[in-house]
Amino acid sequence: MENFFGFALPGVPYGCTYAIVAVGLVLTYQATGVFNFAFGGQAYAAAFVFTLLTQNEGWSGFPAFLVSVVVMSPLIGLAFDRFLFRKVGNSNTTAKLVISLSLLVGIPSLLPVIFGAQNLDDTATIFPFFNPNVVYFTVLQVPINGIYLSTITVTVVVLVALTALLRFTNLGLQMRGAVESRRLVQLDGVNSGRVVALAWAISSFMAGLAGVLLAPTFGNFQSDTYATLMVAAIAAAAWGLLRSIPIATAVGVLIGVVSTILKGYLPTSSIFFSAVLPSLPFFVLVAALLFLPGMRSLDMNRDPLATIDPPPPPTAAASRAPSMDRMIRRAWWVFFAVFVVSMLTWMPKTWEGVFNSGLALSTVLLSITLITGMAGQLSLFQGTLAGVGAFTSAQLANHLGLNMLVGGLIGALLAAAVAVVVALLSLRLRGLGLALMTLAAALLFDNTFFNDASITGGVSGLSLKEKWLGTSAFFNFNGHALFLLSLAVLAGCVLLVLQVRKGTVGRNLAAMRGSETAAAGLGINLTWQRIVVFALAGGIAGLGGVLVTIGAQVANSAQWSYSFSLIFIVLVVTTGVATVEGAIQAGIGFFVTSQLLTYLPGRFGGGSLVIVLFAFGAVQYAKHPEGVLEFQKRQGNMRFERLLFPKEYYALHPTEIAPGTNG
């Protein structure tokens, strides 16, 4: 029994931090309707600044806590509200999710750009009266030190204060009212802007607090370590149906405690210890998604005043004047021909590699156009599916000596099969529920299959050799074969997506995206539609993964971690998720921008900055749901149309008055 408590008690501080973030998630969701994935990023930012101050600047814990958690974190929350989420309609689930995902990806990448790369390993506790190295007393022979005491004290104080605020104050009541529609409560005389801003400030404070509390428990901490924190917190919040603070708290603490108990009892050599234990929070989350009917009806709030929003604009291609349209189509063909000829003749090898990588990534991103842009299903594991394709083909090449083209097709089929399994598991989930399920799937793969050296080749990955690609001269990778192969595969996938879009299935998918209730009421089998679109998108992502692997000559689990799935969504949303060209522009744009950034001083660390740039583009989703690039294209079109084809332009835009007429 003493053993049991000896294992259980050290889990309490972990559980407390999970509980704080879970409650923060519940609070933001309840008060603003936003499920804030960025919490992980915010927690990391607070811990980063806190540790920077204590470690590099020699500050003591308390003033560093005041700056990083009491001042900085709420300010970040207020900025999120003021500049981003305030502009998004309550009913627009996708916009809210995408913006918070962009922030989750963008914040940890932005910090090294601002402060330079840091090695953070010497963290302090926040209160001077709790010394982390002093054991104050023992409970059942478990030593209770300063970290333990400060974490539990802070958690209890914060949770009691918050519960009182929501239960017993007028402000709590107003926060709950603002969820449905902040515009509607305004009509009742409530200053809803202030109420929601306050909710953001409080919840961001909690994110910062959790980050700083958790920092000393990790040795050298990275932004990825905060992913575990987020998943545990999301799982706890899910069991509370994103509503109940006591249940979220209890489940959070329980996850922490059960993890350390299992760690204590399971033999360290067993598969359960190495693979299943780290995945415990994901299993808890998946169980909530599968078994709690309440998780199926998330996002059902609809703003009663949503109808006063203006309709979203049509795509640039759909709103062009016919002459302009013809001109642009011809220009595209010329551009395409010049590109192909350049790639085959004078293009420097470095840039040929950049464009090849871009074409391969475009194929992966095309799967997001299909599943999210056309079918409206927010899938956060397309990168994982690409990884399934990549590793399958690489393994088949390794063990059976199979040609990568044949192995690639098998890899794509396996990726499609994995996608179908996840689709079947999440048949009843919509919007946020589906996003969480696919995220959990991505994280599960990261912790299990992709973490297994026998599958993914460990840190160095599985390297490819030319012989696996067959002996034909066509597969001479010193020439342009990779370019031709990538172009052919991408062209095939683009054709497939376009054919689906203009056919019956595409129309049914658009109907499903518009209203699932009405689509089913017309006789459309939603289950089948979902399975079809998941399978197709999974297969395309798998093919893309194979192309990336052939290009890089190595399949590495770091290429396909969950964070890349999130970055992929951010990339496509930035350029435009509704169009095929959006995916291609995102794929090529990502590598071209990365390459251009390598010419900048090293401090700007190309890899980080390119993600920051795209994340910044994606947060613009609030203003331009069609994608920033798509918006710019439409604006550019209109300017050129006015200049080149004024007659057609003014016929299409009757509200504008042509110069020189008596309007």
Place this chain on the structure above:
Amino acid sequence: MAEQALLSLRGVSKSFGGIHAVHDISFKVRAGESVGLVGPNGAGKTTLFNCVCGQLRFDQGEIMFDGTTLAGIPTFKRARLGIGRTYQKVEVFTDMSVRDHLMVAERSRCGEGRLWKDLLNMSKVSRQEMENVEATLDLVGISSMADTSVNALGLGHCRLVELARALAAEPKILLADEPSSGLDIHETAEVAAVLRTVQHERGTAILLVEHDLSMVGEVVDRTVVMDLGSLLAEGTFDEVMANPEVRHAYLGQMGAA
């Protein structure tokens, strides 16, 4: 008019927690007949619609449609059997043009879209399909907005699009849930005319939930009244309106007196 019941409900009940939203409801709709389903707010009319269409699972009783018992059949299969509906809270396909709304219905009427046909370019819109769609657009009077995206339409027009979409699937019975809500007096008259035409020319049975009683009186052959989840009265429109219990349900003590 055929005597055979197209839709028959027997002892249908549905509760949410402890609340009996629909309690022991039985009535029939014959093929080609128009029946009004009226009652004050909270009477359980939309819940009953949801039970018939499969959006809700009923707890007790039996619903038969065209000789098939509906329990356990998913919504999309019930639609394919010939049950069409419009919704109290408008459900249109955002970002889609009016014509495409009808095309989705036209195609789903003919069965599931096959992926391989799309990939082989074999699912182009046929002349016959186009003519059917145009005819329904004309019938409902929304041809002028065929290529407009529904995002740009007001509530009233969206209701007409919903009606046209339901009719494009050529249902055997149309469950219309407050089709005149949000429409002005002229548009309401147009909807009433469309419903009568559909009933008389296409032989479509209609089950109409509506608060505008004058419209109900104009359209229906028979009226069923519900209150607090139970069936209150059944008969011709004039008969049920003269019923003191119905007047009490609608108007309180004053109506009964």
